[in-house]
Amino acid sequence: MHDSKFDRGRVRVSVLKTSVLFAILILVAHSASGQSGNSPHNSRTVVRTNSNLVIVPTVVRSDSGELIENLDADDFRLTDQQTEQQVHVEEVRNQSAAVVLLLQTGGAASRQFRNYDKLDRILESILDNSTCKLALVTFDSRVRQIWAFPPRVDGLDYGLTHQEGGDHGAAIRDAVLYATSLLQAQSSSFRRIILLFSQREDAGSRATVAEVMRDVARSGATVYSLTFHAEKREVKNDEGKFGTLGPKEAAMNNATAAEVAAQSGGEIIPFENEDQLAEALSIVGKDLHAAYLLSFRPSTPTLGLHAIKVEVIGQRGGVEVLARRMYWIDNNAPDN
16 A cells, blocks of 8 residues: 555546547647648548557556456456447566656756666666566757667666756657657567656657657557656746647646656656655556556557547446557557
8 A cells, every 4th residue: 555645646647637638639630630641531541450459558456556456358348439349358467568768857857866876776676577678768858868778787777877967958748759769669569668757847849749649659658757846947938938839738738747647558656755756666666567458459440549448347446547548550550
């Protein structure tokens, strides 16, 4: 059971406003149709193929935060575009994973470096004996240093605990977009994870919300966002960069970490010190080692964005379900 004080501080994905979520989906769908280059009806084309197997890693917790085990297919209900799908369920332990660590070094991040002194040992502990590939990406207003799944992790471990401060930027969207490109190059047999250490608000990205959401959906990555407070002046400076964006789009730019985590099936957990960071990562570790793998083949595999919803039925008491809320179908797309 989680510490109650820490648990109250967590920002659960279930509290995100429906209006903001709807706006994200509209933006992503609009982006897809705008990039097709053909008829505006292309995004509704049905793809007749047997390769569109959609994988949905799912974590189920009780109200007290305990993982719920021993569920089977009859305990889950999954809808794709509000249409119920036939789902296969596998309970897995210690699944192989490809993990990209995104570490902000710009803006207020330098004040957090003291909390990363034991980060290499914490990550080694939570990843346990699983087959795991690690990559490290640091960023300020730009993506800076990259260790793209090296065979030896000596340099990566050193990079985790010996950082230098960057500029005033926090290009979260650009960093997440880059992480998805790294993950899509990995085997589909690996669970794809992004651990994002950053402030909540984006500052300086070139990538749009729609682009990031599309590529997160394509990659099937789960994003866990470990967040700290940004300096107020950084948020104010970034507010002037939205130009003609409406209030919903601006809100999404200012809540990048929360929205990306929510849509991917992860969550956002704030931390203020080394102990809270260690506890936050222990929560992530438990999720990685005790997830259900739901899979289905869409009954109507239309091109573009699909909104999905996973529910647990027939359980006494409340449950919390963490599962991706969207996926993307391209022409001749591999399994998601």
